[in-house]
Amino acid sequence: MKKYIIKRLIQSIPILLGITIMTFAIMQLAPGNPMETMINPKISPEEMQKMRDSMGLNEPIHIQYFNWIKEVVQGNLGYTVKTGQPVSELxxxxxxxxxxxxxxAFVMAFVIGIPLGVYSATHRYKAGDYLLTVFSFxxxxxxxxxxxLGLIxxxxxxxxxxxxxxMLTIGADYTGFALAGDYLKHVIMPATVLALPTIAVVMRFTRSSMxxxxxxxxxxxxxxxxLDKNKVNLKHALRNALIPVITIFGLSIPFLFGGAYITEYIFNWPGMGSLGIQSIVxxxxxxxxxxxLFTSVLVMSGNLIADIMYAWADPRIRY
Known part of the structure; x- marks a missing residue:
């Protein structure tokens, strides 16, 4: 297993490079550039040209890419155009x-989705199964x-x-359990919105596999x-039925981070999703x-975690 993990990590390097090349090319094809957000009628064309030179925007595309990837390898993700704040700090x-x-949302998706899928499979074609099927759709x-918006x-x-x-009540000075309770009240609705599609998918996969x-x-x-029916269902059947669900376990990590863009924007949640929308605008x-780049690393990490969990769920799987 150790050799397999090292091999997968080495294989991820060219994949990451390919992702960065494609992402950089898409950014270059997008209309406009960062300078257009800084246009000031009082700035002369000469000063604008100097600013473009200082930001490296006049360099050829491949030179811009290599300059950026060289800084990334050194741990420098760049600086924001408007404020100059390091991107890594942001x-x-x-x-x-x-x-x-x-x-x-991740915990909710699997803690709720797997039991619902098991119940739906063990009560096939009954009222509960039909209700859960409607819920999943x-x-x-x-x-x-x-x-x-409906929950709000x-x-x-x-x-x-x-x-x-x-994320927290403005002006409140909570500590201890009061602070945890305030976090909980604020996270319930956005986490539910983010988790619901994954709950439905996990439930359907668990039902089908069971x-x-x-x-x-x-x-x-x-x-x-x-043998006791519940013991047979939970100990023998469920463990083997979890193998397809593990695939969702790995892939749901980047899916949840991607879904956080809209959810965080709706609930004004101060996370990377709202930062992404602000950065696009x-x-x-x-x-x-x-x-x-961060999302790409999550995708590959999720796939690696899923592969490791395959071997845990099914001892017949060896790498």
Whole structure:
């Protein structure tokens, strides 16, 4: 396993380079450039030209790319165009909020989705199964912005149970359990919006996989021997049924970070998603490139984690 992990890490290097090349090329094809957000009628064309030279925007595209990738290898993700703040510092400021939101959504997705899928499979073609099927279709198809606005309208504006936006109550000086409770109240709605599509997908995959496993000979043999039905379903069937679900486990990590863009914007959550939207509007190319690189690393990390978990779930899998 150790050799396999090292081999995968080495293989990820050219993949990352290819992703950075494609992302950089797409950024160059986008209309406009960062200088257009800084246009000032009082600035002379000569000064504008000097600014472009200082930012390296007059260099050929391949030179710009190599200059950027050289700095990235050294740990420098660049600086924002407007404020000059290091991009790495900006991302690290927003990272804890995004990790809190996506981590909460990730836990919700699998803690809720797997039991619902097991229940749906063990109660096939019953009322509960049909209700959960309808729920899964709604969860997959409903737009996140619509669900988010609906939850805000019901639970924040009408019922007043939860705050409308933000990560903490402004002006409150909470500590200890009070601070944790304030975080919890603010994270419930955005985490629910972010987790709902993944809950639906996990539930459907778990149901499908469980139904396939429950029809295997060894499960019928265990039931014929008189073993406890719940023990057979949870210990023998579920573990083998988790292999397809593990694929979702790995791929859901980048999916949740991508979905956080819209969710964070709706709930004014101070994370990397809202930073990404602000950077796109302001044409902060260094920030956009850094966020794309971060997401690419997440995708490959998620796939590697999924492969390692395959071997844990099924001892027959060896690398």
């Amino acid at each position: 991302i690290l400021e927003r990272l804890p909020a995004t990790l809190l939101l996506t981590g909460s 709604i969860g997959i198809s409903i737009p996140s912005f619509f669900l988010g 309208f019901i639970f924040a504006l009408k019922l007043g149970w939860l705050p409308t936006s933000g 139904l396939e496993v429950l029809n295997q000979d060894y499960i019928r043999t265990a039931n014929a021997k008189g 302001a044409r902060e190319y260094p920030v956009i490139m850094a966020l794309n």
